Amino acid sequence: SKHITGHTGLLCLLGSPVAHSVSPEMHNEACDQLGLDYTYLAFDVPEDKMPEAVQGLRTMGARGWNITMPGKNIMCKLADKVSPASEISGACNTIVNDNGVLTAYTTDxxxxxxxxxxxxxxxxxxxxxxxxxxxxxxxxxxxxxxxxxxxxxxxxxxxxxxxxxxxxxxxxxxxxxxxxxxxxxxxxxxxxxxxxxxxxxxxxxxxxxxxxxxxxxxxxxxxxxxxxxxxxxxxxxxxxxxxxxxxxxxxxxxxGMYMLLYQGAASFKLWTGEEMPVEIIKEKYFS
Ligand code: NDP
The missing domain is CATH 3.40.50.720 (NAD(P)-binding Rossmann-like Domain)
Structure with a gap:
């Protein structure tokens, strides 16, 4: 049980549907384990609302987010910078927000x-x-x-x-x-x-x-x-x-189970600079 304060940073998942996703559990558990003050939520956002969602997250200073279908292509266009892999594929699953500058990555x-x-x-x-x-x-x-x-x-x-x-x-x-x-x-x-x-x-x-x-x-x-x-x-x-x-x-x-886990671990590293404690996450959510 996390103690959310005025300092708590926001991470999230955007897409539709998102309710089935294991990402909130995986990232919140990893933050708890490492004592990192972030909370990760899932937001059901259709593709045509992605620009508004991004504007809101940028304004509110979210640290970053994952994107699942159907937002993976449009999100690339909404980012300020794009990693080589995302540039080649035209898709991304991760955004890192550095003081308002959004960089798109693909960690799958x-x-x-x-x-x-x-x-x-x-x-x-x-x-x-x-x-x-x-x-x-x-x-x-x-x-x-x-x-x-x-x-x-x-x-x-x-x-x-x-x-x-x-x-x-x-x-x-x-x-x-x-x-x-x-x-x-x-x-x-x-x-x-x-x-x-x-x-x-x-x-x-x-x-x-x-x-x-x-x-x-x-x-x-x-x-x-x-x-x-x-x-x-x-x-x-x-x-x-x-x-x-x-x-x-x-x-x-x-x-594909550990591919899913390790894409999460790679996104987590981009946002927090820390290694996700994957053995604990495997045991709790991937067994
Ligand atoms: P897409 O809809 O983007 O792609 C589906 C792919 O399946 C296309 O290449 C499509 O080819 C092909 N396909 C569908 N039906 C047939 C068929 N009858 N014969 C041959 N090819 C077919 O879906 P995703 O790429 O997002 O997801 C694909 C799978 O990967 C899903 O099972 C998903 O759960 C899984 N996945 C796993 C991840 C992980 O981390 N392990 C991450 C993301 C997805 P065509 O256009 O020719 O029909």
Missing amino acids: GVGFMRAVAENGVDIIGKKMTLLGAGGAATAILVQAALDGVAEINVFNVRDNFFSRAEEIVARLNERTECKVTLHDYDDPEILRASIAESAILVNGTSVGMAPNVDRTIITDTSMFHKDLFVFDVIYNPQETRLLREAKEAGCRTGN
């Missing part, structure tokens, strides 16, 4: 890289196969390319995200050492060849998320090989059909 990809590393898997200089080009997949793509993954093949349905993905892929090829190629699923042999050469396969889509737990993009399990680490951004269920079948084929696997 940072969370992904830490979650993979903590599994003891080294993907720097290696090849990645990434399924999807939506919000989560793009954050992973951009951070992996910036951090030194050598080659990434992105697969996506030729749908509404494809032209945006083409632009992001072009920017990454121009600005990073990573060789990024965008494909659709028309020729399954291209996907098979990519997975065969990859150290990691990432599902960055919602396919397999509850309640559609019987779905998977990789229906041909002969594409798995024992040197492959398979990661799923989905955290509900913790073991998707993709991960279950990959495990059965002898692959090591990881799910």
Whole structure:
């Protein structure tokens, strides 16, 4: 139970819906553990109200905020400064307010890289196969390319995200050492060849998320090989059909739960300068 005073700083989450989010619990617990005088609240704000919300938070001197759907793209435009990853993707999930100057960051990809590393898997200089080009997949793509993954093949349905993905892929090829190629699923042999050469396969889509737990993009399990680490951004269920079948084929696997935790830890560090006590948070909210 926090003692809120006139000194207490404000952190928050903006988006719609937000009531289901674990972020308030995670950040308030971390502040309590470290004795930091902030409180973190969730505000349900639709996209068209984001400019007003930002104006209010800036005026009131909030230290920073997270942004979830549908505000991740517009928030980038409302910031004064934009990190390289947010600039390339056009999206952000974190704002830091330094005396009225707002800087946009994307920590989802940072969370992904830490979650993979903590599994003891080294993907720097290696090849990645990434399924999807939506919000989560793009954050992973951009951070992996910036951090030194050598080659990434992105697969996506030729749908509404494809032209945006083409632009992001072009920017990454121009600005990073990573060789990024965008494909659709028309020729399954291209996907098979990519997975065969990859150290990691990432599902960055919602396919397999509850309640559609019987779905998977990789229906041909002969594409798995024992040197492959398979990661799923989905955290509900913790073991998707993709991960279950990959495990059965002898692959090591990881799910999206710790990616969620570590994106929070990265945002927390940006606001407070402190390391989130992740072991305590894991035990209380991620087990
Ligand atoms: P988006 O709506 O931005 O993206 C959804 C993606 O799924 C798109 O690439 C879409 O491709 C693809 N997709 C949907 N249906 C199909 C299909 N039938 N076949 C192939 N691809 C399909 O959602 P998000 O990126 O925000 O979320 C995706 C998942 O990631 C969710 O399960 C979410 O819970 C999880 N997530 C996890 C996080 C974590 O920290 N672990 C953080 C954020 C999200 P197309 O456009 O071609 O349909």
